Amino acid sequence: MLWACLLLPSLPLDVFARAASPADAAKPFAVGSGGRTPRIVSANASARATGIHPGQLVSAALALAPDLLLCDRDPGAESAALAAVASWATQFTPTVALAPPDAVLAEIGGSLRLFGGLPQLMARLARGVLDLGYAARFALAPTSAAALLFARAETAEGRRRSGESRAGLDFSGTSARENGGSRKVEPDPVFLASMPEPPTWLDALLPLPLCLTEADPAAIATLAAAGITTFGQACALPRAALARRVGADFVTLLDRVRGLIPDPRPPFVPPPRYTGKLDLPAPVASVEALAFAVNRLVLELAGWLTGRGLGVTGMSLVLAHERYVRVATGVPATTVGFALAVPAREPAHLVAVLRERLARVVLSAPVEAITLMSKATAPLASRNLGLLPGDEAVATVPLLDRLRARLGEDAVTLVAPHAEHRPERAWRDGKIGDRPRSPGTTEAACKTWSVPRPVWLLAEPEPLGHRLEAQPWVLRDGPERIESGWWDGADVRRDYFVAENPRGETVWIYRDHRFGIDGGEWFLHGVFA
Amino acid sequence: MNSSLAAVLSNPAIWRGGDCAPEPAALPSGFPALDAVLPGRGWPGAALTEIVLEREGIGEIRLTLPALARLQAQGHDVVWIAPPHVPYAPALAAAGLDLARLFIVHCRSPADQLWAYEQALRAPECGAAFAWLGPHDDRTMRRLAVAAREGRTWGVLWRRPGQRAIAATASLRLALAPQEGRLAVRVLKRRGGDLAQPVLVDVDAGGGNLPPLPDSRTSAGRALTSGRLHSRHVLPT
Numbered sequence: 001m002l003w004a005c006l007l008l009p010s011l012p013l014d015v016f017a018r019a020a021s022p023a024d025a026a027k028p029f030a031v032g033s034g035g036r037t038p039r040i041v042s043a044n045a046s047a048r049a050t051g052i053h054p055g056q057l058v059s060a061a062l063a064l065a066p067d068l069l070l071c072d073r074d075p076g077a078e079s080a081a082l083a084a085v086a087s088w089a090t091q092f093t094p095t096v097a098l099a100p101p102d103a104v105l106a107e108i109g110g111s112l113r114l115f116g117g118l119p120q121l122m123a124r125l126a127r128g129v130l131d132l133g134y135a136a137r138f139a140l141a142p143t144s145a146a147a148l149l150f151a152r153a154e155t156a157e158g159r160r161r162s163g164e165s166r167a168g169l170d171f172s173g174t175s176a177r178e179n180g181g182s183r184k185v186e187p188d189p190v191f192l193a194s195m196p197e198p199p200t201w202l203d204a205l206l207p208l209p210l211c212l213t214e215a216d217p218a219a220i221a222t223l224a225a226a227g228i229t230t231f232g233q234a235c236a237l238p239r240a241a242l243a244r245r246v247g248a249d250f251v252t253l254l255d256r257v258r259g260l261i262p263d264p265r266p267p268f269v270p271p272p273r274y275t276g277k278l279d280l281p282a283p284v285a286s287v288e289a290l291a292f293a294v295n296r297l298v299l300e301l302a303g304w305l306t307g308r309g310l311g312v313t314g315m316s317l318v319l320a321h322e323r324y325v326r327v328a329t330g331v332p333a334t335t336v337g338f339a340l341a342v343p344a345r346e347p348a349h350l351v352a353v354l355r356e357r358l359a360r361v362v363l364s365a366p367v368e369a370i371t372l373m374s375k376a377t378a379p380l381a382s383r384n385l386g387l388l389p390g391d392e393a394v395a396t397v398p399l400l401d402r403l404r405a406r407l408g409e410d411a412v413t414l415v416a417p418h419a420e421h422r423p424e425r426a427w428r429d430g431k432i433g434d435r436p437r438s439p440g441t442t443e444a445a446c447k448t449w450s451v452p453r454p455v456w457l458l459a460e461p462e463p464l465g466h467r468l469e470a471q472p473w474v475l476r477d478g479p480e481r482i483e484s485g486w487w488d489g490a491d492v493r494r495d496y497f498v499a500e501n502p503r504g505e506t507v508w509i510y511r512d513h514r515f516g517i518d519g520g521e522w523f524l525h526g527v528f529a
Numbered sequence: 530m531n532s533s534l535a536a537v538l539s540n541p542a543i544w545r546g547g548d549c550a551p552e553p554a555a556l557p558s559g560f561p562a563l564d565a566v567l568p569g570r571g572w573p574g575a576a577l578t579e580i581v582l583e584r585e586g587i588g589e590i591r592l593t594l595p596a597l598a599r600l601q602a603q604g605h606d607v608v609w610i611a612p613p614h615v616p617y618a619p620a621l622a623a624a625g626l627d628l629a630r631l632f633i634v635h636c637r638s639p640a641d642q643l644w645a646y647e648q649a650l651r652a653p654e655c656g657a658a659f660a661w662l663g664p665h666d667d668r669t670m671r672r673l674a675v676a677a678r679e680g681r682t683w684g685v686l687w688r689r690p691g692q693r694a695i696a697a698t699a700s701l702r703l704a705l706a707p708q709e710g711r712l713a714v715r716v717l718k719r720r721g722g723d724l725a726q727p728v729l730v731d732v733d734a735g736g737g738n739l740p741p742l743p744d745s746r747t748s749a750g751r752a753l754t755s756g757r758l759h760s761r762h763v764l765p766t
Contacts, residue, residue, distance in 0.1 A: 399606070399652035403634060403645055413633050415618040427618035430628060453623065455590045456614035504707030505586030526617065529590040 002109035004122070005147035006089065006129065007137045008082070009155045011102045013042035015077040018133030019278045019293045028065045029281075032058045034072040041073050069281075078102075080277075081134075087270035088132060088300050090307025092125065097144065097265035099214075103151060105144045105265065128303070133296050141201055144265060145214065145257040149205065149231075152212040202258060206232030215253050219246035231257070274304045274374040283322050283366035287358045290319070290370060294354055297372040302347040304374075311343025311380030317354065318371040325365040336361055339409055341400045341432050343378040349401070356405035400432065421484040422492050423457065423525065452477055452498055454508040454526030461523035464509065468522060471502035479511075495520075498528065544721070552720070556683060559595025560732070566716050566725040567701065572596050573720075575681040576700035577674045581688045581717070583706035585613075588732035591624070592705070592712065593685065597657055598625035600683070605656025608649040610634045611642050613661055613689060639663050643673075650676035650684050657683040662695075670696045 008014065012031045020029075028047035032038040038058040050065040062068055079100065086096050086104045092115065095107035108121060115121040122138060129136040139150035208231045210220050223246065228234055234242070235254055243251045256263040276297040284290055294317070305312055319334045338357055344350060403412050414430030478497030485491040494510040501507060508526035537543070552569025564570045572578060572593075582589055597607050607630060609616065622628055634649075636642040642662055649658035650673060658677075674696075677684040686696050696702070702718040712732050716725040 399608070399648060399655055400632065402648055403632075407634070407636060407641055407645060411635055413635070414628060414631065415616055415621070415633065416628050417618040417622050423617075427615070432632075453620035454617055455620050455624075456586075456612075457617040459615055500710075503584055505584045506588070507586050527586040527614065528588070529586055 001107060001142055002112070002118075003141055003144040003147040004106050004108050004125070005099070005139045005141075005144070005151040006085065006104040006106065006125065007139070007148075007151040007155065008085065008102050008104075008129075008134050009137060010042050010044075010135050011078050011081060012073050013044060014134045015074060015081045016071050016279065016281065017044060018296055020281045021289075021292045024281060027069060028052070028067065029069045029071075030058075030061060031071050031073050038072075075101075077279075083268075083271075084276060084300050085129065085132065085134065086268045087274075087307060088128070088303030089125075090268070090270050091303045092121065094267075094307075096268040098268050099144075099148050099265075103148055104268075105147060107144070128299070131296070131299050143257060143259040143263055145253070145263055146201065146205060146259070149208055149213055149257060153208045205257065206230065206235070210234055213253060213257065215250055216247065219250045222246050270304055270307055274301050275371065276300050276373075277369060277371045279369045280367065283368050285363065285366040287361055287363060290358065290367065291355065293370055294358070294372070295351060297370070298347050298350045298354065301372060301374060302345050302350065305345035305377070305380075308377075309379060309381075310377040311345045312350070312374050312377050313340050313343050314338065314374075314376035315340075315350075315354075316373050316375050317358075318373070319361075319363070319367040320369040320371065321365040322368045329365070331364060334361065334363065334367075337375075338405065341398065341404070343380045344401075345380060349398075353401050353405045356402055359406065360408075421482050422490070423453075423482070423496075424461075425485075427457070451480060452508075452528070455529040456527040458525055458527075461510070461525045464522040464524055467501075473502065473509075474500045476500060476506070482510075496525070554681065556596045556600065558592070559599075560592065560730050562728050562730050563592070563714055566714070566719070566728055568720050572683055573700050574683050575678050577670070577677050577684045577686060577696055577698075578701040578703070579686045579688065579694060579696040579699040581694050581702070581704045582690055583704065584690055587705060587707040588712045588730075589687075589705050591732040592714075592730065593659075594621075594624040594626065596683070597631075598627075600656035601627040601630045603656070606630045606632060606652075606654055608632045608634060608645075608655055608658045610646050610649065610658065610660040611636055611662070612659070639665075643669065646684075647673060647676045650682045651680040652682070653680060655680065655682050657685070659685045659687065661687045661689065664693060665695055667698065671698050674698055674700070 013029070016031065017025065017029060025044065026046055028044065028050060030043035030047045030052060031041045033041050040052060040054050040056045040058060040061050042054055043052045043061075047061075047065060047068060052061045052064055052068070058070065062070075082098060082100065082102065082104065086098055089096050089104055089106050093106050093108050093111045095110075097105045099105050108118075112118055112121060115124065118140075122140075126136065126138065137151055137154055139147050139154060141147035141150055209229055210223060210231060211229075213220075213231070223229070223234060228237065231254075234250075235258070239251055252261065255261045278293050278297055280290075280293060301312065301315075315338045317336045317338070319336065321331060321333060325331065336357060338353055340353065400412060412432065414432055415427050416430035418426055418428045420426045476498045478499075479495035480497075481493075481495055483491075483493045491514070493513045495513060496508060496510045499507055499509050506528040507524055508528065509522055509524050511520040511522050513520045538545070552567075552571070552573055554574030555567070555569030555571030556574045557571040558564055558567070567573075580589065601607060607626075609631065612633060616631075616633060618628055621631065634645050636645055639662070642660065643665065646658060646660045646662065649655045673684065673686075676682075686699065688694050694702070697718075699718070700720050702716070704715040704717050706713045706715070708729060712730045713727055714730055715727045719725065
């Protein structure tokens with residue numbers, strides 16, 4: 001068992017800052033706690049550069065940076081974001097658990113082989129979380145509680161609370177940090193050598209502070225009053241006495257962290273339908289500027305689809321307009337629907353379809369928030385990996401999806417034969433998504449057509465009228481009598497001929513006999529192209 | 530021929546008068562008379578072809594159907610962009626096309642047609658793309674030619690009667706006209722080689738799956754049941 005803990009230390013900030021493009025990230029932005037004496041909960045890099053730190057009064061922060069953008073903390077959005085990250089993480093492993101308020105635990109021991117080893121898997125996790133828009137810290141341990149403890153100890157907050165610097169010991173994996181407005185991943189060189197093995201990791205647990213564990217705060221306070229502040233000191237105490245003093249739960253927790261007893265966590269179940277909402281930092285009036293935010297949501301959707309083994313065939317993007325527009329004009333949101341020909345879950349494919357479709361959308365008012373929902377999904381088997389390097393096919397957006405997204409769903413059609421004598425009804429629009437026929441069935445279709453049929457059919461039969469009188473036409477085949485359709489009012493009684501007109505073109509003409517044999521009108525119905 | 534001489538002559542850097550340029554991705558057209566005059570013995574599989582029609586209804590589409598059927602059998606898709614009339618499904622199915630792999634695109638504006646055609650030419654899963662476009666300039670045509678080459682797609686630009694030819698940079702240009710009840714193919718441009726002689730192609734015999742029309746000039750014809758015509762019959766006016 002190898003547990004990875006994904007800690008999101010600046011989650012209160014990231015739920016707002018996710019939608020901001022890198023250009024906006026250069027502006028100072030902080031999240032306040034709200035209430036009577038609001039304090040800063042989290043601040044981004046440019047705000048921290050001006051001297052703002054968590055715990056400060058908001059008034060002091062505003063004095064330091066007058067152009068600071070401020071938002072109130074949104075715990076609902078934070079728990080939703082944590083659930084979204086957990087459902088994104090289900091693409092790497094089925095065993096995911098939440099550790100609120102800011103961590104996700106994933107058991108990756110079983111996935112190492114599929115993803116090509118521990119460094120590759122951790123790199124993909126780190127890059128993926130960064131692409132989703134969150135700053136993250138990772139830690140690995142054989143038990144979930146220990147991984148959580150390591151991750152919490154590695155954050156600056158943990159270091160501050162434990163009162164000591166932890167330069168020498170590093171069990172965290174790749175950590176994603178902001179860097180002057182642009183986010184890039186910096187893998188720690190210690191990481192590749194820090195695969196935890198017993199008993200080394202147990203020794204690493206000992207100096208960690210108890211206040212970072214999930215234990216009851218009253219128990220921690222009692223022990224702190226007695227001078228017991230670190231994990232090692234708590235483990236050294238006699239178990240029975242400790243249980244009597246602070247409760248059996250505390251002792252169970254110590255055992256769970258060390259892996260002496262199992263630590264079952266309620267598994268996280270991804271939702272049956274995906275809904276991802278993103279509030280934009282400023283109202284956006286043009287569709288191109290939405291691309292960055294839409295990209296983030298598409299990555300979440302792709303992770304959710306991979307985790308559940310599905311492909312999406314129908315999505316809907318709701319662009320919510322500003323509140324005053326909603327009230328004044330009564331148009332709450334613009335809904336954009338997408339349909340895909342075959343189920344898909346590659347992020348590049350979904351983004352390409354969305355981009356083509358969004359290029360056709362005209363916004364009636366600036367957009368404040370976007371919501372991406374999956375409407376229709378279908379099971380999608382995984383791609384087979386090639387044995388040799390170079391076997392994997394390049395993932396391209398199928399031509400059909402691109403054409404339909406840009407030109408409209410009805411712009412691309414198929415034709416299919418229909419069993420009907422009347423020629424104008426002997427064909428119909430085919431359904432896109434029909435599996436191509438096997439070669440055997442083509443032969444069967446050939447056998448039924450022993451009569452000549454033109455390649456082009458005119459949409460409406462053209463009366464020939466005066467053209468016949470000019471020069472004689474040559475009939476090459478016929479007459480073929482088609483008499484049908486008495487039951488639905490569109491009855492026909494026609495004699496079809498294959499004729500060559502004086503210009504040398506071979507056409508399909510008929511004489512209409514509905515009103516008697518003599519004097520029927522001649523019509524042009526098809527061209528033998 | 531001397532074997533060493535043959536070895537020297539097979540060097541691709543040597544061109545003999547009368548040879549065509551090598552065409553690596555040639556699609557056999559199914560008509561031996563036509564293949565004889567095409568470079569590589571077939572349609573250019575990764576380039577643009579322009580076909581100028583003097584008349585419609587002379588067998589121009591039937592000329593291309595065997596090659597399309599072969600492409601579809603290999604798993605490629607075929608895209609037709611803005612065809613002038615409705616493609617009649619029974620006739621195409623009888624000719625051997627897989628209708629589940631034939632996509633017909635209708636566009637509202639010439640710019641959309643051009644975009645769709647370029648996308649089809651670039652797509653790897655698309656084997657052939659036919660387009661009936663309006664007038665466009667030379668730069669656009671060169672861009673389409675590059676797209677066909679990169680996407681390895683057989684692109685055909687059809688010029689209907691009365692439309693001006695636009696793709697002077699296409700690698701193959703043909704002019705089709707009716708002659709003696711058969712299709713006369715004049716090669717206006719082909720890569721390398723000298724001027725080809727016009728060829729008469731019988732699109733109904735052997736190439737496609739449409740039953741051959743009884744031709745009054747040849748003795749071969751279908752067995753006709755009573756009540757049907759069996760000779761040239763002039764239409765009563």
